[in-house]
């Protein structure tokens with residue numbers, strides 16, 4: 001057992017002495033692609049080739065025949081919901097431990113978000129999804145959180161049997177697999193983000209992957225104001241749509257990034273595995289593990305402290321870890337239920353009055369309120385877990401010093 005006085009927070013020597021390594025994400029490949037994009041003398045995807053090339057690379061990467069490029073991960077989830085045919089009054093199930101980009105498309109379509117629980121490894125819980133299904137359920141948004149796969153094989157089977165669409169939100173899970181199959185290739189649609197905080201970055205951007213040609217046309221058109229540019233011009237503006245287009249500049253960077261996707265996600269995998277190996281025998285906590293058959297790409301990770309074995313609060317533990325130089329925080333930010341939008345059941349985007357309670361109050365009188373009753377595991381993780389950073393750029397020394405610091409702090413606080 002370590003001595004309390006050895007902890008950096010108590011004046012002892014710091015364990016992680018060097019700054020975490022970072023990597024240069026953009027280089028000669030991106031510059032070359034951008035130069036080619038500019039030389040096309042157009043930055044519109046319809047006339048240029050970069051977005052088209054990026055979509056072809058996504059087809060090869062995922063093995064899915066149809067890909068639509070778009071402006072963000074939020075747009076990609078929204079478009080995927082369009083593929084599932086959601087509309088006003090439909091219910092869409094998702095976990096609350098996610099970014100608001102997972103839920104915005106649901107509300108934008110006048111559909112109702114219904115929260116299901118996650119399990120210990122942060123992913124949507126199959127039994128909880130099943131329990132939340134009603135005759136009005138039209139789709140499930142399966143968020144593969146933090147580079148770990150959800151139990152997408154079972155969720156997909158459950159939903160397919162009931163005619164419910166499956167949107168895989170892969171924003172945080174580039175390269176993640178279950179049973180050797182990429183996430184994003186199981187459900188009705190796979191939604192990806194290339195915002196600057198993701199494994200692959202184009203600044204902002206996103207992709208939707210699909211199996212079905214009819215849905216591809218629907219999604220392609222919805223993403224471009226239903227201009228129907230490449231299909232049947234008589235159908236132009238036959239439906240409404242958004243301008244969710246990706247520009248040629250984003251497309252150019254996407255080409256360069258997709259060419260190194262395996263290398264980027266592979267380094268996240270290697271760093272995450274090293275953390276796992278070194279924290280297997282941690283006393284006083286366990287590290288979150290991928291499902292059996294899962295290949296994780298560790299966008300970040302989680303520790304589950306066993307508070308019965310520890311004599312400190314979470315805040316004290318996190319402060320001690322941070323004092324050692326560990327990049328970590330109390331897990332708590334990923335919670336849509338606590339956001340004012342759901343607490344008040346009010347959509348208040350532009351004007352203070354009149355407040356609009358749709359879709360939380362439906363025209364048929366149905367009302368939806370949000371609390372933690374259906375999501376006890378999610379609530380427990382928010383209150384007890386510790387999140388720590390993983391990055392593919394980390395050196396072995398970064399990981400080794402971090403895990404040494406984690407062992408040191410937990411040992412010191414063991415009861």
Ligand SMILES: Cc1ncc(COP(=O)(O)O)c(C=O)c1O
Nearest residue numbers: 072073074099101102171193195
């Ligand atoms: C799980 C998840 N879904 C969707 C999004 C939305 O992506 P974007 O920021 O590109 O709109 C994010 C972004 O943080 C995310 O983490």
